[in-house]
Amino acid sequence: MKESNILILGVGNYLMGDEGLGVHVARALKDESLPEGVDVLDGGTAGFQLMEYLEKYQIVIMIDATLDKNPVGTIRLIEPKFSQDFPKAMSTHEIGLKDLVESLALLGKLPKIYLYVMTVQDIANLHIGLSPLVESRAIHLKRDILQLAEELCTTAGSPV
Amino acid sequence: MSQRIVVDPITRIEGHLRIEAEIKGGKIEEAYSSGTMVRLIEEILRGRDPRDAWAFVGRVCGVCTSVHSTASVRAVEDALGIVIPPNAEMVRNLMFCAQNIQDHVVHFYHLHALDWVDVVSALKADPKRTSEIAQSISNWPKSSPGYFSDLQKRLTKFVESGQLGIFANGYWGHPAYKLPPEVNLIGVAHYLEALEWQKEIVKVHTIFGGKNPHPNYLVGGMACSIGLDDTSGINAERLSYVLTVLKQAKEFVEQVYVPDLLAVAPYYLDWGAIGGGLGNYLVYGDLSTTSYREPKNFKFPAGAILNKDLSKIHEVDLRSDNEVQEFISHSWYEYAGGDGVGLHPWKGETKLNYTGPKPPFEHLNIDEKYSFLKTPRWKGHAMEVGPLARVLVGYASGRPDYKEVVDSVLKKLNIPATALFSTLGRTAARGLEALLVAQWSLEFYEQLITNIKNGDTRMAATEKFQPDTWPKQAMGVGHTEAPRGALAHWIVIEDQKIANYQLVVPSTWNASPRDKEGKSSAYEAALKDTPIADPNQPVEILRTIHSFDPCLACAVHLYDEDGKHISKVKVL
Numbered sequence: 255m256k257e258s259n260i261l262i263l264g265v266g267n268y269l270m271g272d273e274g275l276g277v278h279v280a281r282a283l284k285d286e287s288l289p290e291g292v293d294v295l296d297g298g299t300a301g302f303q304l305m306e307y308l309e310k311y312q313i314v315i316m317i318d319a320t321l322d323k324n325p326v327g328t329i330r331l332i333e334p335k336f337s338q339d340f341p342k343a344m345s346t347h348e349i350g351l352k353d354l355v356e357s358l359a360l361l362g363k364l365p366k367i368y369l370y371v372m373t374v375q376d377i378a379n380l381h382i383g384l385s386p387l388v389e390s391r392a393i394h395l396k397r398d399i400l401q402l403a404e405e406l407c408t409t410a411g412s413p414v
Numbered sequence: 415m416s417q418r419i420v421v422d423p424i425t426r427i428e429g430h431l432r433i434e435a436e437i438k439g440g441k442i443e444e445a446y447s448s449g450t451m452v453r454l455i456e457e458i459l460r461g462r463d464p465r466d467a468w469a470f471v472g473r474v475c476g477v478c479t480s481v482h483s484t485a486s487v488r489a490v491e492d493a494l495g496i497v498i499p500p501n502a503e504m505v506r507n508l509m510f511c512a513q514n515i516q517d518h519v520v521h522f523y524h525l526h527a528l529d530w531v532d533v534v535s536a537l538k539a540d541p542k543r544t545s546e547i548a549q550s551i552s553n554w555p556k557s558s559p560g561y562f563s564d565l566q567k568r569l570t571k572f573v574e575s576g577q578l579g580i581f582a583n584g585y586w587g588h589p590a591y592k593l594p595p596e597v598n599l600i601g602v603a604h605y606l607e608a609l610e611w612q613k614e615i616v617k618v619h620t621i622f623g624g625k626n627p628h629p630n631y632l633v634g635g636m637a638c639s640i641g642l643d644d645t646s647g648i649n650a651e652r653l654s655y656v657l658t659v660l661k662q663a664k665e666f667v668e669q670v671y672v673p674d675l676l677a678v679a680p681y682y683l684d685w686g687a688i689g690g691g692l693g694n695y696l697v698y699g700d701l702s703t704t705s706y707r708e709p710k711n712f713k714f715p716a717g718a719i720l721n722k723d724l725s726k727i728h729e730v731d732l733r734s735d736n737e738v739q740e741f742i743s744h745s746w747y748e749y750a751g752g753d754g755v756g757l758h759p760w761k762g763e764t765k766l767n768y769t770g771p772k773p774p775f776e777h778l779n780i781d782e783k784y785s786f787l788k789t790p791r792w793k794g795h796a797m798e799v800g801p802l803a804r805v806l807v808g809y810a811s812g813r814p815d816y817k818e819v820v821d822s823v824l825k826k827l828n829i830p831a832t833a834l835f836s837t838l839g840r841t842a843a844r845g846l847e848a849l850l851v852a853q854w855s856l857e858f859y860e861q862l863i864t865n866i867k868n869g870d871t872r873m874a875a876t877e878k879f880q881p882d883t884w885p886k887q888a889m890g891v892g893h894t895e896a897p898r899g900a901l902a903h904w905i906v907i908e909d910q911k912i913a914n915y916q917l918v919v920p921s922t923w924n925a926s927p928r929d930k931e932g933k934s935s936a937y938e939a940a941l942k943d944t945p946i947a948d949p950n951q952p953v954e955i956l957r958t959i960h961s962f963d964p965c966l967a968c969a970v971h972l973y974d975e976d977g978k979h980i981s982k983v984k985v986l
Contacts, residue, residue: 267473267474268473269455269458269470269473269474296628297627298473298479298627298628299473299474299475299479299627299628300479300626300627300628301477302520302524302609302612302613303613303616303619303626303627304627305609305610305612305613306613306616306617309613353524354609357605357606357609359572360568360569360572360606361606361609361610362568381458382458
């Protein structure tokens, strides 16, 4: 039984520069006034521990950094149905999160997932904080997420 | 003629590990283990407030976040002479127990079982026969023919849809898989049940740590407050929920995990003579029934075993300059004093110096440096750490609870104690440890409740929290036992800031490259002489490596340029 509506879930490792994008954006969103029924979670580097949250919410808006061939700062919205729909280079949370998504699919408990990814570059330098370009794009990403959350809320009640 | 195979990365682990193995006459002649990501957490910590270190180290990994935070606050408390209240000791123990059991179950079912359980074969199982077998090994209620038949239908649909997903990376149909289809189906069923179950046990961390993932720790105690009638904080309702999930955990380990181990093991008894490796075992110890400062009361006694000699437990001193040392003769680092020296972690240096080939490369140059892991040694010895080490030290110390579980398994499987020094022994030890920890967790819970009822609600010692009470210079070490082995953090504090911080993590002990004398560490030693039926499908390598429960995320970090995660096998 799904109790709540929407979870915004930032994942990533904030010890690794831009890899921590999801965590930084989630923390920033916590300071915003969010629509009723929208929660935010800093998922950090967790994998299977996130199961409780993925089961509990009808909709999960996930945020992560990705390494791909797009220009740095490119924001994409993916609606993955299977783990193979996730970008390959979602960095360190390799085992937990993807396995969890597969298993939930097999159990028939997978929430509707919207995955926001931003192409990053600077994850080889071990430091805390985003690079300037990614940081400026993160403001757009935050705005996009808020907008999606609001849209989803206005259609709440309809089957998801 | 020998051939060299490369498995890179090893799948179903956290972090990146590359194994190269020379095969001759159907057996591994030599193996090389390389951590292919780099970690520089030490550099991130330098200059920061020591009281914040736990939060940073808790982020190095998604699996061991709480054990790193524990080691960190203990290192700072040790340096500053802070004694934490009894409630905080018990809360840390309970969080330890929850993580240990969760991690062992998840490792067994989700990361290791697929080396032994053939998922595709489960599609051929007879649900009625499966139910009979399940009921013969355990009283676990989910065991009717209908239950297994439903599951099989779901699994068939899943596989037919082409979405093998979690099960995609197996060597299905490999002759090394020996289980009948029915036992395979039980394995898959419990794979899914374990996943459902584990989401409850992690709530112990949410309750005591305030949040999960990445629960809160505190130098001087724990960050939660106790009041049985409070509406917030740790009240009677939350405590009773903790008890419920601890009991559920014990039940799951007793009725599912351990019976499954015992049902699978008889088909793989040959693995009781494979994968032994070093025969040297190291435990720092943890889970005191009184205080972390009283090692004699550890449920996991500290000690070292050399050359499989269970008649002698050697004492271990983490402060001694010449016991724990890290070497870099085969690691991509440099020391101011040159490559030949070993450094105790208080004097540890973390300066990268990558001299390897530009990736992608065909083979590691094993005569030179070949890993981002340093090579730790204890009094010069290569040591294995982990559940097997802990179970052996407890068993060799003559502890009755260890004796009981170990002897009963040896008897049930009709194998000698020497079979413990193996891949099978390592896998069994993890299950037995989960069983012990599940039992102990209820004792710690009782102790916490008794203490609170006696009127002690203190959760933190704050007298030495303010930096102006600290000495100008202080050094400390904090240790614990992570699910995959002995873990310690060493800290040097100067002028209220971190001057040096070194983590020696379990997978560094196990997965490190050889030392300057050419002595292998645990993985490399354990792979030696392992039979490989088909070099193109080296499932045998995975069995032994997974039996250590590798977790390289904290041992090393990062780098995966194009996100390719395919195992490649090269034949020379």
